[in-house]
Each structure stands twice: as C-alpha cells, then as structure tokens.
Amino acid sequence: MKKENIIIDDNKLEFNSGETILEVAHRNNIFIPTLCRLKGASPTGRCGMCVVEIKDSDDLTRACITPASNNMIIYTESLKVINKRKKAITKLLSMGNHNCAIRDFHAKDWTSFQLKVLKKDATDQLCPAWGDCELQDLAYKYQVQTRDIPISESSFPIERANPFIIRDFSRCILCGRCVKACREIQVNNAIDFGDNETSGKIIAGSDVALKDSDCVFCGECVEACPVGALVHEKSIKKQRSVKIEKTRTTCSFCGVGCQIELSVQNNKIININSAGRDIVPNNGSLCVKGRFGFDFVNSSERLTSPMIKKNGKLETATWEQAIDVVASKFISIKKESGSDSIGVLTSARFTNEENYIAQKFARAVLKTNNIDHCARL
Amino acid sequence: MTNSIQDIETADVILATGTNTTENHPVISSFIKRACLKGTTLIVIDPRKIKLTQHGDIWLRQTLGTDIAWINGFMHVIIKKNLYDKEFIKKRTEDFEELKKTVLKYTPEYVEKITGISANKIIETAKIFAQAKKGCILYCMGITQHTCGTDNVKSLANLSMLCGNIGLPGGGVNPLRGQNNVQGACDMGGLPNVFTGYQKIDDDNVRKKYETAWNVTELSFKPGLVATQMIEKAEKGELKSLYIMGENPMVSDPDLNHAEKALKNLDFLVVQDIFLTETAKIADVVLPANCFAEKNGTFSNTERRVQRVRKAVNAPGSAKEDWKIICDIASLMGYSMDYADPEEIFEEIRETTPSYKGITWKRIEKQGLQWPCPTEDHPGTPILHTEQFTRGKGLFHAIEHQDPAELPDKNYPFMLTTGRVLYHYHTGTMTMKSKGLNTLSPECFVEISSNDVTKLGFKDKAMVEVLSRRGKIKAKLKISSKAVDGTLFIPFHFAKAAANKLTNAKLDPIAKIPELKVCAVKIQRPA
Ligand code: SF4
Numbered sequence: 001m002k003k004e005n006i007i008i009d010d011n012k013l014e015f016n017s018g019e020t021i022l023e024v025a026h027r028n029n030i031f032i033p034t035l036c037r038l039k040g041a042s043p044t045g046r047c048g049m050c051v052v053e054i055k056d057s058d059d060l061t062r063a064c065i066t067p068a069s070n071n072m073i074i075y076t077e078s079l080k081v082i083n084k085r086k087k088a089i090t091k092l093l094s095m096g097n098h099n100c101a102i103r104d105f106h107a108k109d110w111t112s113f114q115l116k117v118l119k120k121d122a123t124d125q126l127c128p129a130w131g132d133c134e135l136q137d138l139a140y141k142y143q144v145q146t147r148d149i150p151i152s153e154s155s156f157p158i159e160r161a162n163p164f165i166i167r168d169f170s171r172c173i174l175c176g177r178c179v180k181a182c183r184e185i186q187v188n189n190a191i192d193f194g195d196n197e198t199s200g201k202i203i204a205g206s207d208v209a210l211k212d213s214d215c216v217f218c219g220e221c222v223e224a225c226p227v228g229a230l231v232h233e234k235s236i237k238k239q240r241s242v243k244i245e246k247t248r249t250t251c252s253f254c255g256v257g258c259q260i261e262l263s264v265q266n267n268k269i270i271n272i273n274s275a276g277r278d279i280v281p282n283n284g285s286l287c288v289k290g291r292f293g294f295d296f297v298n299s300s301e302r303l304t305s306p307m308i309k310k311n312g313k314l315e316t317a318t319w320e321q322a323i324d325v326v327a328s329k330f331i332s333i334k335k336e337s338g339s340d341s342i343g344v345l346t347s348a349r350f351t352n353e354e355n356y357i358a359q360k361f362a363r364a365v366l367k368t369n370n371i372d373h374c375a376r377l
Numbered sequence: 378m379t380n381s382i383q384d385i386e387t388a389d390v391i392l393a394t395g396t397n398t399t400e401n402h403p404v405i406s407s408f409i410k411r412a413c414l415k416g417t418t419l420i421v422i423d424p425r426k427i428k429l430t431q432h433g434d435i436w437l438r439q440t441l442g443t444d445i446a447w448i449n450g451f452m453h454v455i456i457k458k459n460l461y462d463k464e465f466i467k468k469r470t471e472d473f474e475e476l477k478k479t480v481l482k483y484t485p486e487y488v489e490k491i492t493g494i495s496a497n498k499i500i501e502t503a504k505i506f507a508q509a510k511k512g513c514i515l516y517c518m519g520i521t522q523h524t525c526g527t528d529n530v531k532s533l534a535n536l537s538m539l540c541g542n543i544g545l546p547g548g549g550v551n552p553l554r555g556q557n558n559v560q561g562a563c564d565m566g567g568l569p570n571v572f573t574g575y576q577k578i579d580d581d582n583v584r585k586k587y588e589t590a591w592n593v594t595e596l597s598f599k600p601g602l603v604a605t606q607m608i609e610k611a612e613k614g615e616l617k618s619l620y621i622m623g624e625n626p627m628v629s630d631p632d633l634n635h636a637e638k639a640l641k642n643l644d645f646l647v648v649q650d651i652f653l654t655e656t657a658k659i660a661d662v663v664l665p666a667n668c669f670a671e672k673n674g675t676f677s678n679t680e681r682r683v684q685r686v687r688k689a690v691n692a693p694g695s696a697k698e699d700w701k702i703i704c705d706i707a708s709l710m711g712y713s714m715d716y717a718d719p720e721e722i723f724e725e726i727r728e729t730t731p732s733y734k735g736i737t738w739k740r741i742e743k744q745g746l747q748w749p750c751p752t753e754d755h756p757g758t759p760i761l762h763t764e765q766f767t768r769g770k771g772l773f774h775a776i777e778h779q780d781p782a783e784l785p786d787k788n789y790p791f792m793l794t795t796g797r798v799l800y801h802y803h804t805g806t807m808t809m810k811s812k813g814l815n816t817l818s819p820e821c822f823v824e825i826s827s828n829d830v831t832k833l834g835f836k837d838k839a840m841v842e843v844l845s846r847r848g849k850i851k852a853k854l855k856i857s858s859k860a861v862d863g864t865l866f867i868p869f870h871f872a873k874a875a876a877n878k879l880t881n882a883k884l885d886p887i888a889k890i891p892e893l894k895v896c897a898v899k900i901q902r903p904a
C-alpha cells in the first residue's frame with residue numbers, strides 16, 4: 001500500500017489512517033499547544049488552542065479532532081493562527097481569577113516578569129500553580145496583553161473540605177481534562193461536567209464536596225489540570241524562592257511499583273507526581289497512598305538512634321554499642337544453642353539488594369536457612 | 378504474574394477472584410476498568426460485593442473457602458461442553474486424564490451445594506470464560522490465605538491451562554503481590570528453602586556455587602523455618618533469637634495473642650525499622666533504618682519488573698541503610714561484608730542469579746526490565762511460559778474441595794474475613810502517620826449487612842465486641858452494601874482493634890500461609 005502524507009510546516013510526514021493532525025504533529029515533535037487534550041482519553045475540543053490553518057481553507061481547524069488526510073498542507077503558526085490563539089487565551093484569562101501577574105505583564109523579558117512576581121508573592125492569594133501553569137506559559141509565549149481584562153469573580157466558593165485536593169473554581173477554564181482523567185483514565189466516575197455545560201462548573205457526584213462523592217483521591221485530575229484550579233493541599237506551602245529537586249523513584253506501598261517523581265525542598269518531600277504518561281507500569285496514574293501518603297518519611301516519630309533494653313526499658317545507645325551487643329549475642333546463642341536457634345525475618349519493604357544481604361547474612365554468617373519474610377501475610 | 382500489567386487491557390475476559398483490586402492495587406484496577414469500557418467482559422468471583430463488581434458484567438458470590446469447588450465446577454462444564462483447548466493440552470501439558478476424572482463429580486448442582494453459586498450461573502460463566510480467546514485470571518490473597526491456598530492457586534492454573542490461556546498476551550494466571558517488594562524478597566532468596574532466583578538449597582551444585590561466591594564452607598542444606606513456624610518454635614523455646622527487619626508481626630500475624638507470647642519468650646529480639654512499631658517496643662535492641670526515599674536500590678514489582686529506587690532525602694538522625702547495618706553486624710561477627718554501594722551488591726546478585734544476569738542498573742535507568750533476563754542484550758520477559766513451562770510440560774493437578782479449618786457453628790455463627798482498605802497499607806506504620814489518610818479512614822470497623830444488623834438488634838455504627846475462639850476486639854459496626862448476610866469483614870491494619878487477634882493461625886501445609894481469610898466469630902454488646 002502506498003503511504004499517505006501530510007505536510008505540516010513544510011515537513012512531509014507519513015500518517016496512519018485515523019490519526020488526527022495533532023497526533024501526527026506531536027509524534028514528530030511539532031509544537032501545537034493544547035489545554036484540554038489528555039493523552040489516553042478522548043478529546044473534548046474545548047480550549048480552542050490547537051487551531052491550525054489548512055491551505056486554501058478560510059476557516060481555521062482544530063487539530064485535535066480533525067483527521068489527517070492525504071496531501072493536506074498545514075500551517076501551525078501562521079499569523080491567522082496566532083491571532084486566534086491570542087483571542088482564545090484572552091477569553092480563558094477573562095473567565096476567572098487569573099491573578100498570577102501575567103495580567104500586568106508588559107515588560108519584554110521574562111526575568112523582569114519573574115522579579116515582579118516574586119515581589120508580590122508575600123500574599124497567599126497568588127495562584128499556587130504559578131510557574132507550573134500551562135495557561136500562563138501560553139499567555140507568555142503568545143505575548144497576550146491582559147491589563148485591560150477584568151478579573152471576574154467566581155460564583156462558586158473554593159472547596160477545601162478534604163485533606164488532599166483544593167478545588168478553586170475561580171481558576172477553572174472548563175477544559176474538561178479532569179473529567180476525562182477521572183472517567184476515562186482512572187474510571188472512578190466521581191466528577192463530570194455540570195448539567196448545563198455553560199454553567200461553568202465541574203461537579204462531583206450530584207454537586208457535592210469531593211469527599212462526599214465517589215472520589216477516591218487518586219489525584220489523577222490534579223495532575224491533569226493545566227491551571228491552578230486543582231492543586232495539592234500540601235504543595236501550596238512550598239516556598240517559591242527555594243529550588244525544588246525532583247527525583248524519579250518507585251512507590252513503596254503496593255506491588256504495582258508505580259513510577260513516581262518526588263519533589264523535594266529543604267530535604268522534605270513536598271509533592272509526589274507520576275513519572276509521566278509514557279512510563280510503565282502505571283502510565284501516569286497513581287493512587288491516594290502513592291500520591292499523598294508520604295508524611296511518614298518526615299514524621300517526628302521516626303527512629304533516629306539505636307536503642308538497647310536496660311532494666312526492661314529501651315534506652316538510647318550509640319551504633320557501636322548496639323552493633324556490639326547484637327554481634328556478641330548472636331555469637332553466643334549460635335555457640336550455645338546452634339545456628340538453627342536463630343531466625344531472620346527480612347522484609348517485603350526492603351530493596352532487592354537489602355534482601356540479598358539479609359539472606360546472605362543468615363546463610364553465610366549465622367549458617368542457618370531460617371530466613372523468611374511476611375509475604376504470606 | 379505470568380503476564381504484564383499492560384496486558385490486562387487487551388484481554389477478552391478478565392476473571393478476578395480474591396482480589397479487591399480497587400482498594401489493594403488501585404492502579405491495576407484502572408487497567409481492568411478501562412478494559413471494561415472498551416468491551417472486555419469482567420467476571421468477579423468474591424465473597425464481598427466489592428467495588429469492582431460495579432464495573433463487571435458478572436458477580437458470583439462463593440461461600441468463604443470454597444474456591445476449589447467452583448473452579449472444579451467450571452472445569453467440569455468446560456470439559457463436558459467440549460470447550461477446552463485440546464491442542465494446548467496435548468502439546469503442552471500432562472495428567473489431563475487425572476484432572477478429568479476428579480472434576481467429573483463436580484457437577485453444577487453439586488458445586489451449588491458447596492459454594493452457594495447457582496448451577497445455572499456456573500454453567501453460564503464457565504462458558505463465557507472458556508469461549509473467550511484471551512482469558513486473564515487475576516487473584517490475590519483472597520485465594521492464597523487459606524489452609525488450601527496452594528491448592529486454590531493450582532486450581533486456577535488448571536483452569537487457565539484447560540482453556541489454553543497460558544503464554545498468551547492478554548491471558549495468564551496473575552497473582553497480584555501485596556507489599557511493594559514481595560516479589561523481590563522472594564527473588565532474592567528471602568525464603569527458607571531457596572537462594573536467589575529460586576535455586577534450591579538442597580541442590581549440591583547450587584550450594585557449592587554459593588560457597589565459592591561467598592567464600593564460606595558448609596552452607597546448610599537443611600530447609601529453614603517459615604515465619605509462622607518461627608513464632609511457634611519461639612513459643613516452645615526452641616528458637617532463641619529473632620532478627621526482624623521492617624516487619625511488624627505484632628499486628629500482621631494471625632492469632633496475635635499467641636504471637637505476642639511467643640516473641641516475648643525469645644532470649645534476644647532485634648528489630649530494625651523506621652518506627653518504634655508494636656514489635657520494636659518489645660525488642661532487646663532497636664536499630665533505626667532508612668526509608669525508601671532515603672536509599673538507592675531496586676524493587677521488583679508484581680509483573681517481575683526490576684525498577685530503580687533512588688535517594689531523594691537524607692535520613693533523620695543517625696538512621697542507616699539496612700544493608701549497611703547488616704554488614705556491620707556481619708563484620709563484627711568475623712565475616713567481612715564490605716560494599717561501596719548497593720550497585721556493587723546488585724552486581725554480586727547478577728553473578729549468582731541466572732534470571733537477573735542480564736539486568737544492570739544502567740539498563741534500567743529509564744525503564745525497568747522483567748526477569749528472566751539472562752543476558753545483557755535480552756529484552757526481558759513480559760510473558761512467561763510462551764514456549765514451555767519451567768518444568769517442561771504443564772502439570773494438571775487433580776484437587777478435591779476441602780472445608781476451611783474453622784466453620785461457623787452455634788456458638789460462633791458468623792464467618793469472618795479480613796483484608797485491607799484503600800487508605801491504609803499493611804499494619805499502618807507508614808500510612809497512619811498521614812493526617813489526611815487518617816481523616817479518610819480513621820478507625821477499625823466491622824463491615825456487616827443491614828439484615829444481620831437488624832437481626833441482631835443493633836444499630837449502624839454501634840460499638841460491639843467481636844469474639845473468636847482465640848481473642849476479642851472492639852470496633853464499630855458499619856452497614857455496607859459490600860457485605861453479604863452471615864459474613865463479616867474487618868480490615869487488619871489497626872493495632873488498637875487488631876483483626877488478627879481473631880484469625881486462625883492454621884497453616885496451608887505446603888505454602889505455610891495462615892488461613893487469614895476465614896474463621897468463625899460472634900458479635901456481642903460490649904461488657
Ligand atoms: S481524585 Fe481521582 S477519583 Fe477524585 S475526582 Fe480526581 S480523578 Fe476522580
């Protein structure tokens with residue numbers, strides 16, 4: 001079969017039948033902005049950012065819902081396209097309380113913009129998604145002048161009635177990503193568009209608080225939200241001026257082994273996200289434990305020094321003392337009662353390397369096969 | 378798992394049994410639910426009306442502890458209706474005739490009597506499963522934590538082989554492992570009868586290999602004790618000392634009152650953990666360890682994928698990495714264990730473990746690899762047994778139904794099953810440090826049907842005492858649509874009302890897994 005081609009910004013590209021213009025472009029690393037598309041879910045076509053120009057056509061077309069066809073010629077950043085995107089961004093910004101100072105932004109360079117924001121950051125009213133907001137990025141990229149856009153108040157109060165997720169409707173751009181994340185990716189079916197799609201609200205259950213709906217706090221919607229309408233309760237406490245280090249690792253709760261990314265500031269985990277939609281085994285999904293259950297790491301109840309029991313009470317000791325007691329006790333018990341009078345329980349929470357060391361210790365040092373873990377329980 | 382997590386979404390039929398996936402493996406449950414959206418048929422066979430049943434087409438409710446019976450019933454129907462995969466059976470399996478003979482008597486009517494699942498439903502569901510091209514079986518501890526746990530697992534393997542679902546994308550028999558690195562702990566020889574990669578300790582060649590690798594003589598060929606036996610021997614005074622790391626048997630063990638007595642009877646108990654757990658409190662020496670965010674290494678997930686763990690923060694106080702602590706003890710005992718870092722340990726693992734041989738930290742930097750992975754250019758193994766089974770041919774096991782060790786009677790009229798809830802993990806040492814998780818799941822409860830509550834004359838949320846022959850706990854009743862008349866469910870996470878004070882420590886004779894999923898209890902007003 002002859003391969004069919006589409007031409008995007010002068011690049012001749014092959015496509016598979018059924019692929020949309022957006023999919024072909026993204027597969028080839030051609031930038032087309034989107035605010036509503038969520039990988040793995042059906043498109044909502046709501047944000048209007050992905051418009052492109054098709055040669056010899058008067059109207060602009062949304063790349064996310066238009067299938068590629070043979071010999072189609074596409075321009076992704078023509079003047080017409082840019083103006084349309086600017087208008088779309090302006091409309092989205094005017095829908096709510098987007099006070100991240102992009103609106104005052106007038107200066108020509110990013111640095112002065114940042115400095116200005118940092119100065120203003122004494123208030124906690126500033127959108128917590130600042131610096132991590134796709135709408136803000138696009139407004140900057142397309143140099144949208146927003147000084148004259150009035151801030152509109154939201155008709156729905158902010159919801160903080162659960163321990164993990166803050167829902168700030170005043171920043172919601174009704175892109176629908178959260179709905180897709182909840183219904184098509186996690187399939188928890190907790191949230192939906194309100195009855196009247198233009199009523200301007202994403203509702204949980206029959207418009208109740210998340211905690212009273214079917215929500216299981218997987219946080220998929222938070223990760224999907226392009227703006228500051230859904231945020232982690234914990235992440236609003238981050239300090240904007242201190243660098244955040246990100247580390248990819250594996251969740252330590254269940255056997256799925258989700259790939260996660262820890263955000264660390266001042267030696268404290270402040271946030272956990274998935275490692276990304278393209279990464280197995282979880283493809284961007286997490287559950288409530290993996291995403292929000294990290295308080296234990298920094299708990300004040302963590303053990304910080306060895307302890308030895310004296311007169312029936314555990315007392316703090318040095319490592320030297322503790323290791324010495326353990327080693328000499330093991331030696332004497334082994335001598336008196338034999339190797340098989342000692343048992344070792346290693347752990348399903350240990351790394352492979354640690355489990356290996358534990359069984360090597362039992363077998364090579366204690367000379368017993370009394371080594372097990374609690375997998376059975 | 379014989380197959381990969383990604384595979385689940387491509388199955389034609391999914392049979393999920395003894396797995397409350399939405400609460401215990403939430404992300405895997407999304408793969409199942411997405412498959413359902415795309416048209417996969419989901420069959421849930423579970424004593425509770427778990428959430429997954431809302432996404433499924435079929436829910437069958439078996440009486441607790443009667444899994445072998447329904448599985449044999451399914452096979453009876455499949456053989457009788459001639460729906461089994463003859464070619465697969467001929468080419469790849471042995472002892473089919475034995476199986477055939479045994480399941481002959483498991484007619485749908487007979488099975489209905491044992492399991493409570495109607496004969497019609499058994500016929501209908503067995504047909505659906507057998508007629509699917511790709512049938513995926515998922516199970517978890519609802520299948521294994523029984524005195525007949527090993528036989529339950531073998532029965533599921535029988536069913537899968539009978540339908541020719543092994544070695545097939547979207548098929549397979551897939552146990553979902555509970556704790557994050559159970560797979561790895563087993564792979565690494567954290568078991569009393571095998572070294573790494575399941576190499577047997579009574580194989581002279583294997584032992585010799587390790588004696589050379591470790592530079593020691595006379596490694597023991599005597600199989601060691603499993604955890605539950607260690608507790609038993611401790612009570613009798615035959616086991617003098619235990620070195621417990623990162624485990625909390627004072628909450629997770631069956632028949633807790635007995636476990637506590639046993640541990641207190643030890644001459645010397647060492648506990649190495651990140652918190653002062655219930656078990657650490659009674660230790661002679663407590664050693665503070667690092668948690669996952671403070672160490673480098675690897676975990677192996679339930680689909681055998683070896684993945685990196687990376688250090689992100691520093692540990693509190695003088696807490697140390699677990700491997701370092703063990704090495705320090707070993708060295709002081711006169712055997713030098715000296716490694717620069719965990720990667721050096723991993724290299725040693727590779728040397729002695731054929732299934733891990735081809736995996737290097739460098740290779741898994743971006744994405745984990747699934748063992749067996751014998752060479753450095755091997756892509757890993759997403760599906761097991763595509764050509765042959767580990768032993769060559771797949772063996773059918775003819776298995777008869779056996780009653781659970783304890784059944785309800787006049788004095789203890791309810792059946793109790795235990796498990797987990799979404800918001801907590803195991804004994805709660807980690808999740809209960811989270812205010813948020815505690816808000817969403819603050820305390821223990823006794824899940825019960827509204828019929829039973831009315832019959833007993835209680836009210837929803839009433840504080841009650843639940844008693845078994847071994848102990849009693851106090852908790853609030855919680856009427857739930859998940860519950861079925863006559864059966865209670867209690868999560869085992871909570872030390873204050875530890876469900877395992879009630880459970881039966883009776884073991885599966887082979888896997889030595891205690892029967893945590895069935896025992897007999899009664900409910901009464903607190904004194
Ligand atoms: S947290 Fe998860 S379940 Fe709750 S609304 Fe968001 S996506 Fe849905």
Ligand code: SF4
Binds near residue numbers: 177202221230
């Ligand atoms: S909450 Fe976020 S993801 Fe959901 S519709 Fe609003 S802006 Fe989009």
Ligand code: SF4
Binds near residue numbers: 252254255286402
């Ligand atoms: S995020 Fe949830 S599902 Fe994933 S590994 Fe962690 S506990 Fe398991």
